[in-house]
Amino acid sequence: MSGALKDAIRVERPAKTLRELALDKVREAIVNGYFRPGDRLVERDLCAQLGVSRTVVREVLRHLESEGLVANLPNKGPIVAQLDIEEAKQIYEIRGALEGMAARLCAERRSPEIVAALEESLAGIRNSYRDNDMAAVLTNTSSFYHTLFTMVDRNVAWGVVNLLTVRINHLRSMTIKTERRGIEGPLQMLKIVDAIRRGDGEGAYRAAMDHVAAASAIAEAVLSAKKPAD
Amino acid sequence: MSGALKDAIRVERPAKTLRELALDKVREAIVNGYFRPGDRLVERDLCAQLGVSRTVVREVLRHLESEGLVANLPNKGPIVAQLDIEEAKQIYEIRGALEGMAARLCAERRSPEIVAALEESLAGIRNSYRDNDMAAVLTNTSSFYHTLFTMVDRNVAWGVVNLLTVRINHLRSMTIKTERRGIEGPLQMLKIVDAIRRGDGEGAYRAAMDHVAAASAIAEAVLSAKKPAD
């Protein structure tokens, strides 16, 4: 049996451990705001809410801690990590560097498939804005960058970006709701795609940087406007 | 009592939980080769070796898994992650992008303190090469980049670089042992410092990129030379 085919008939098992299910649940609960920043995450309460044992809950909390979504106060226990503005700016900066890098690589490859895939994602974003479906905007934006990275086989960088992105997810959901972002966001991304189509590596790099820089500026405004109200 | 002083007499407790101690131990054991890539990490064995309970061991394994140092085979359990060459190249590339970014920022800040701190680290590296103390070379190199990042308050990026670096640590220890690396490595780093001293952001960026590119090339050679021998 040839190597390429030998997995074809493999029986697909759920294979997800309880731990992974719980991890996804809690992470989602944090990123979509069910648990707010600063909330304490009491182990035994989580056990009850998730319907799993402390063993599982503790492993999940450790995992989220290493993702930066959960902070651990000594002798007090885990809380949902607070995002301070300085950290958010750094995250945006890193994303700029890595997404710029990926955009440049895409441009240098000069592959029509890449352009087509990016345009499809971009169309999805426009539609979601038109339908006012903000959740869809987020997932489509993610998918845009996902193709940007995976088309040039940069899955490690994609993992890094993804890891950082969850930490600023509530910021993202605020920035995209900003007035004019529905116009300017896709416009900036279009510039990236155009530069890639032209094979203009440097232009693609700068366009990607500009896009996250804009997002960062909006995030900073949103965050500094909200902090005093706390 | 004034706020600035009130922590002064605080009794410094280890504050490290058993879990963190165990985490460090296991990570170090992996990084310095006590556990080889592909080795199985049997929970109950680790309990015995570390002298801690299974709960702790499991949490440690989960943490290392999310760091990428440990891989979990379904229905078989955790093993030490194997590093394939493609992934290593991607990690070097990311480091290049981020270290270049940090170097540029350092140059733009034009602070003599930064230059002084970097020169001190660099001197440490040279001395370690002279003494043939390869472990010290590694830690001093880390400290060089640590100052590069923290001097411009980019601790998040530093965290990312650090996280990625542990995954290629055995590669690092092989590349620095390469002939001529003891000359060329410090020379490339000196170029970074010089550009920073000149306030030449672009030059610092490129010098940092060149340095990791060189390391990456050596690593690739080392890795592809070793793989067939497996």
Add this chain to the structure above:
DNA sequence: CTACAGTATCTGGTACGCCATAATACGATT
């Protein structure tokens, strides 16, 4: 109203047990 003691809460950590699965060894059958 304050100080202090007692109490409740919660994490950190341990021990132990049960179950499911995968691999291996072993034995039976043809």
Add this chain to the structure above:
DNA sequence: AATCGTATTATGGCGTACCAGATACTGTAG
């Protein structure tokens, strides 16, 4: 003897119970 089925073992996944230490809360005595 080769093969097939079965017991055994190793191990991870998961749950429960328990204890110690730190912290926060509370009520009472002075």
